Amino acid sequence: MIPLMIKASFEDKSAPPFVARVGLESANNTAALSAELPDVHIYQYREQSFSVASDMGRSMNGDVIFANPATGTLHRWLRSGSSHNTLLVTERCDQLCQMCSQPPRKTHLDMFDHLKQACLLAEPCAQIGFSGGEPLLFKHQLFELLETVGEARPDLTFHILTNAQHFDTADVERLRLTVYSRVKWGIPLYSDQAAMHDQIVAKPGAFAQLMSSFALLAHSGQSIELRTVLLRENYSSLPELARMVSNRLPFISTWAIMQMERIGFARNRWADLFVDHSAQTAPLDEAVSIATSRSLDVALFNMPYCTVSPALRPYLHASISDWKNAFSSECKDCTAKSFCAGFFAWHATLADYERAGPIR
Ligand code: SF4
Structure with a gap:
């Protein structure tokens, strides 16, 4: 089953939720991949930095996510390439x-x-x-x-x-x-x-x-x-x-x-x-x-x-x-x-x- 919700660690847990597209390059409204370590992928979205397990990071590239720092979750609202x-x-x-x-x-x-x-x-x-x-x-x-x-x-x-x-x-x-x-x-x-x-x-x-x-x-x-x-x-x-x-x-x-x-x-x-x-x-x-x-x-x-x-x-x-x-x-x-x-x-x-x- 494809995971629709992914656990994430946010640098600033008190920041408000946000919607972004996950991408490789920095752009407006993009959570860009800033580091690819063996176990985790680290992303930067404006002032916020967050990390997810690397297998999850690979699967969500191109997705539009709803990120909630308070709950430590990313919701894959619009999965890249999916018509569902x-x-x-x-x-x-x-x-x-x-x-x-x-x-x-x-x-x-x-x-x-x-x-x-x-x-x-x-x-x-x-x-x-x-x-x-x-x-x-x-x-x-x-x-x-x-x-x-x-x-x-x-x-x-x-x-x-x-x-x-x-x-x-x-x-x-x-x-x-x-x-x-x-x-x-x-x-x-x-x-x-x-x-x-x-x-x-x-x-x-x-x-x-x-x-x-x-x-x-x-x-x-x-x-x-x-x-x-x-x-x-x-x-x-x-x-x-x-x-x-x-x-x-x-x-x-x-x-x-x-x-x-x-x-x-x-x-x-x-x-x-x-x-x-x-x-x-x-x-x-x-x-x-x-x-x-x-x-x-x-x-x-x-x-x-x-x-x-x-x-x-x-x-x-x-x-x-x-x-x-x-x-x-x-x-x-x-x-x-x-x-x-x-x-x-x-x-x-x-x-x-x-x-x-x-x-x-
Ligand atoms: S038709 Fe579908 S459900 Fe039935 S046995 Fe074949 S794969 Fe399984």
Whole structure:
């Protein structure tokens, strides 16, 4: 697993946090490598000097980091060469999804100035993700960030994961600004039935609000990646959801169907929530067939290659986050390993799936 947080020793631990790009040469906003010793790399950022273990130093060259001298940590916010960089806007959320991989907290730390600085330092043509919690609980700050960064960096694109509970008609004009044509909204929808969706996200009325947000986003020409996590509760009705998406949401860019992550709330509720799609392939097969026959772009995530029907394999994608990819020891001699999505690093086992195993 790629380390996203690195321990560091700072010369001045009382200095405020800062955002910088890690580089070899001194430049404005760069933490430049000043000494390369066998065990440690030493960097200089303005008046501040800090060191990290040399293997970590090598891996973070070119990254945009958030450095916090008080905690002795560097957070690799934008990893060089990665297309999977996501910035956390807030840990607050107004939903409490049963399988949430990043359970919300009540506290909020306003990091918008640092987030903006990180975006401005991003590599050319980078895609930057924003997630939470629910990022649009701070909609106006986020919109302001997108508009400022978008104007200064017209090469950047953005992906925002949101529950779409906070759009209103007053946003339509703003969403028509040019910068929003470079935004893709990742929006979860778990069922065609309002009661089931509301129960999964633990928020009465969430489905109705979502439908009204979809209409508003379509009206303002937004790009939407619909996201559905497979659960025991929604799996058998997946074909109905496919029909509903085809009929009512034909304007979406992509329908991402994904297996659950065994982390956050799902870790302790795994036995109740997890559905083995390899044991009952029909709902997934039928849903993909319905959606693709209506020309929807379908993408399957977090599903090992050997667990899906051959007809679905062209729709498989690697994990949404590259730093999570891992394989089971049983995968060693599998001929499909080079194009298999594998597993989340914290739960790399085939044991959850009835029909799985190396392809020879
Ligand atoms: S055995 Fe492992 S590498 Fe092969 S398809 Fe299954 S999960 Fe992927």
